[in-house]
Amino acid sequence: MIRQCTEHGYFRGGSCPQCEHPGRYVLDDVREEKLGRFVSGSLRHFPASAGVEMDECGWVDLNALCDVMKNRYRWMRKEHLYALVESDEKGRYEIRGRLIRARYGHSVNVDLDYRESDFPYVYYGASPEEVDVLLENGIFPIKQRYVHLSTSYEKAAEVALVHTESPVILQIDAQKARTDGLSLKLATDYIVLAEKIPPEYLFVVED
CATH class of the missing domain: 1.10.10.970 (RNA 2'-phosphotransferase, Tpt1/KptA family, N-terminal domain)
Structure with a gap:
C-alpha cells in the first residue's frame, strides 16, 4: 500500500x-x-x-x-x-x-549516462555451481543490457540469496578495471553497472 x-x-x-x-x-x-x-x-x-x-x-x-x-x-x-x-x-x-x-534492469539497448563509480571494489553474488565458470570466463549480462554489481559484500549476498541458498561472493577490482579502461557506472547507492567484467578482475571472497 x-x-x-x-x-x-x-x-x-x-x-x-x-x-x-x-x-x-x-x-x-x-x-x-x-x-x-x-x-x-x-x-x-x-x-x-x-x-x-x-x-x-x-x-x-x-x-x-x-x-x-x-x-x-x-x-x-x-x-x-x-x-x-x-x-x-x-x-x-x-x-x-x-x-x-x-535506473537499472534494462533488457532493451540503452546507454545509461551515469557518472563513473569510484568504489575501489564492487561485488557479485553467484551460486556455487556458477563460480568456476565465472572465474574462467568473466561475468557477462544474461537477458539484460548490463551486468549488475553491488557496492558492498552485504548487498551482493542479499541479491544472491534470492537465487541460491549458499551464495559465493566475488570481489571485483574496480579500481584496476577502470584504470584498464572499463566503464563502471553508478546507478544507485548500491548498484554499479558494467557491460562485462573480464576474469582477471575477479576474486572469491573467503568466508
Whole structure:
C-alpha cells in the first residue's frame, strides 16, 4: 500500500517510517502491483509495445507514459506514477522534469549516462555451481543490457540469496578495471553497472 505523509511525502506501508503518521491513502496493494509491473515493463523491456518512445539514454516522456497508463487503467491518476517512483525503496526509477526512466534492469539497448563509480571494489553474488565458470570466463549480462554489481559484500549476498541458498561472493577490482579502461557506472547507492567484467578482475571472497 502507498500512502502520503504531509511532511515526509509518499511511503509504503501502514504508517510513515519517519513520524509514524498513517498519512493519506493513495494506492492499495493490488493497484500498486498492476501499475508497478506495467511501469517496469514499459521502462525496461518493451517501450514500443507499451506505446511510448524511449531515447538512447532510457528516457521516456512522463506525460506520454501517463496517457498510456490511463488508457489501460481508467482509475489511474498522474499522482500514482509519482507515488510509485518516490516511495520505491530500491530506487528503481528517476524523474527529471518531464522525463522518466528506469535506473537499472534494462533488457532493451540503452546507454545509461551515469557518472563513473569510484568504489575501489564492487561485488557479485553467484551460486556455487556458477563460480568456476565465472572465474574462467568473466561475468557477462544474461537477458539484460548490463551486468549488475553491488557496492558492498552485504548487498551482493542479499541479491544472491534470492537465487541460491549458499551464495559465493566475488570481489571485483574496480579500481584496476577502470584504470584498464572499463566503464563502471553508478546507478544507485548500491548498484554499479558494467557491460562485462573480464576474469582477471575477479576474486572469491573467503568466508
